[in-house]
Amino acid sequence: MARPRQPPSPAFAEVRRELQQPWTITAGDADMMAERLHETAQLFDPFARKSGLILAGKNGYLVIPRPDVGCGVSGLVLDVLLVRPSNDDARWNLRVLHELAHARLDAAGPHHTHADVWALTLALAIPRHAYRRHHEARHVPRWVVTLRRQVAQVVARAA
Numbered sequence: 001m002a003r004p005r006q007p008p009s010p011a012f013a014e015v016r017r018e019l020q021q022p023w024t025i026t027a028g029d030a031d032m033m034a035e036r037l038h039e040t041a042q043l044f045d046p047f048a049r050k051s052g053l054i055l056a057g058k059n060g061y062l063v064i065p066r067p068d069v070g071c072g073v074s075g076l077v078l079d080v081l082l083v084r085p086s087n088d089d090a091r092w093n094l095r096v097l098h099e100l101a102h103a104r105l106d107a108a109g110p111h112h113t114h115a116d117v118w119a120l121t122l123a124l125a126i127p128r129h130a131y132r133r134h135h136e137a138r139h140v141p142r143w144v145v146t147l148r149r150q151v152a153q154v155v156a157r158a159a
């Protein structure tokens with residue numbers, strides 16, 4: 001008998017909607033920015049449980065858990081990422097990656113969208129050089145892997 005499908009995460013639907021809003025960067029730009037951060041960090045495993053902390057730390061950011069913050073408030077203090085904690089390791093890691101994406105795009109200029117931030121978040125979670133192993137990723141929620149695959153397919157079709 002087939003296993004009942006899990007109901008889609010509300011976060012999946014929300015981020016999917018955000019990704020359908022206008023981008024000011026291309027998926028290729030997001031890939032390149034993510035690759036640069038990964039090159040600096042030299043993670044032994046891009047799918048490490050704490051990939052966000054390692055990426056942020058090796059790129060000069062201090063990560064501070066703050067229960068009272070939403071996303072995108074980092075950058076008020078230079079090189080500090082304020083991230084809402086989570087008891088779920090994968091969700092916490094995703095939040096760190098997302099704040100790192102906010103910080104990098106803020107540093108690149110004021111004119112970007114939240115769709116850009118999510119595009120970069122996905123590329124940081126599953127960088128191009130590790131994409132062929134995306135199905136092994138357990139360091140972020142599964143819906144992140146699904147979205148990364150969907151974006152990659154759209155890009156491949158457009159090429």
Ligand SMILES: [Zn+2]
Nearest residue numbers: 071072102117
């Ligand atoms: Zn955000």
